[in-house]
Amino acid sequence: MKVLVVGSGGREHALVWALRRSPQVEEIHIAPGNGGTGDIATNVAISAEDVPALVEYAQGQRFDLTVIGPEIPLALGLSDALREAGLCVFGPSREAARIESSKVFSKDFMRENRIPTAxxxxxxxxxxxxxxxxxxxxxxxxxxxxxxxxxxxxxxxxxxxxxxxxxxxxxxxxxxxxxxxxxxxxCLEGQEVSVLAFSDGKTVVPMILSQDHKAAYDGDVGPNTGGMGCYAPAPLIDDAMMERIKGEVLQVTVDAMRRQGTPYMGVLYAGMMISGDDFKVLEFNCRFGDPETQVILPLLETDLVSVLEACIDGELDRVALRWSDQTCVCVVMASDGYPGSYERGCEISGLEAAAQLPDTVVFHAGSRRDGDRVLTNGGRVLGVTAWADDLSTAIDRAYQAVEVIHWPGAMFRRDIGAKGLRAQGATL
Known part of the structure; x- marks a missing residue:
């Protein structure tokens, strides 16, 4: 199987990494990719937002599957254009993607369908x-x-x-x-949790829960970011509440989308606020989360290709998702100044040393290659990810890798996973 992944972030690196583990996949291209994806896929110098060029390239290469990572190409209608060209693609249509691309549409949709929200x-x-x-x-x-x-x-x-x-x-x-x-x-109070689910337009299958850390600095202070770290599974929802969220939020959404003529096929991501036995939806996203993907996919034991194809074929009810019993943690290393202005072009050292650590992988985001060097090329630069039998050990492993990676001004939070430990009665 020949696969195209669209995007350049840590999420897309994680998708390529997970797809590479499938025995069905022989070749992966990524457009445009980053400084790390070229090690396991072919980077293609086409912007994720250049819909005509991506369709032309996909047709010429005759990909068996295209997986769209970021929200912008989905909002631009890339999945629609690829389908019109007769290609197999995973990701919602432009109209369905409005659930993220327009917060006004999303909030009105929730109100109309009695989905609990602020x-x-x-x-x-x-x-x-x-x-x-x-x-x-x-x-x-x-x-x-x-x-x-x-x-x-x-x-x-x-x-x-x-x-x-x-x-x-x-x-x-x-x-x-x-x-x-x-x-x-x-303003809602409580614990935030990310609930991601696969959808084929009829059936919804949740993934394991994860908890992102949006604020730039320790203790959840500072400006909002794209996400400074994550861990999974997050011990914040019991099975009974998960069933309620599946029925009252995820299934309601997919059913309503289908009724209005915009069936939802792809990943449906509900950002939730949990307070006691109550929950409300903060936002919907129309794709895999970043950095949630970096902690969810390493724990997925089912072949990712089989899951994506089941969604595309409308047969998700025939696939059983299997998950590892381990815990995964991702610590984002960012450029100094992020999410504001920051310098690019700083040389990154220590990547080889981090790669030698057990059960650890470094997913690249804002990085680029310059000969044998890897340079910073964005705000969120790396997602340093590790897994273990328990959360405390996974946290320790991730930060051990963080400590061997260096560039001038590298910044990161030091409390990723602390909320999970507190929920378990432990501390960092």
Whole structure:
């Protein structure tokens, strides 16, 4: 089997790594890839957002399967274009992907289908939004409706922070057209958990739970990021609550999508807030999470290709997902200044030493090759991932690898997995 993966992040490196383990896969190309993916796949210099070029390349190479990683090409209709060209592709249509590409659509969809979520209001007019903030004191969330690489949701602890966030999104245009419309949302309290599921348009099969760490700094402080680390499985939901989430959130969503003529085939990702026996949906995403993918796929024992093909063929109910009993942890190493401005082109050392550590893999994201050197080329640079029989050991292994990797200004959180340990009655 010949496979094309679209994207350049740590999620896509993890997808290539997992696909490479399948006995069905003989050849993998990735467009455009990064400084690490070239070791196990063929990097192709085509942007993940260049839909015509990707379709032309996929047709010429006659790929048996294309897997789309990021949300932007899905929102641009890449999956639709590939299907129209007669190619086999995993990922939702452009219309179905609106569940992530438009927060306004997503929130209205949840309200219409009685999916539990935070109270909210939407605005295209700055003055109206400002007036709403005056009547709804902090803490509150101000969110750009469109895609903003995970940075368009701003949690505001004071009324001034809320006004500043609104100015940043709608007046200063920090996220461009993504901020044409905003969602202002109540602040929920509890534990966040990522619930990802495979869907074939009818059947929904959840993956193991994971917990991302969105804030830039230890203790969940600082600006929101694309994710600074993750662990799985997250011991935050029991089987009874998982069944409720599957029935009241995931299945309801897929059923409603099918009824409105936009069947959902791909990964459905629900970001949840858990408080006691209650849960609400914070957001939907239309793809594998990043860095959730980096901790989920190493624990998947079922052949990933078989799962993806079952989704495409509408036969997911015939596949049983098998998971390892181990625990996996990913620590993101980022460039100094992320999620703001940062320097590129710093040489990374220690990758070979990290690769020698047991049950450890370094997934690349913002990196590039320059001859024999690997250089930083983005905000989130590496996802240092390790697995073990228990969470504490997996954390130790991941940080042992982090400590041998260096470049000027490398930053990372030191508390990834601490919430899981506390849930188990332990500490870092």
């Amino acid at each position: 109270e909210y209001a939407t605005f295209r007019d700055y003055d109206a939004a400002s007036g709403y903030l005056a009547e709804h004191p902090a803490p509150i969330w101000v969110k750009a409706s469109g895609l903003a690489a995970g940075k368009g949701a701003i949690g505001c602890h004071t009324d001034q922070e809320a006004r500043d966030a609104l100015n940043q999104i709608m007046w200063e245009r920090a996220f461009g057209e993504a901020g044409d419309e905003v969602v202002i949302e109540e």
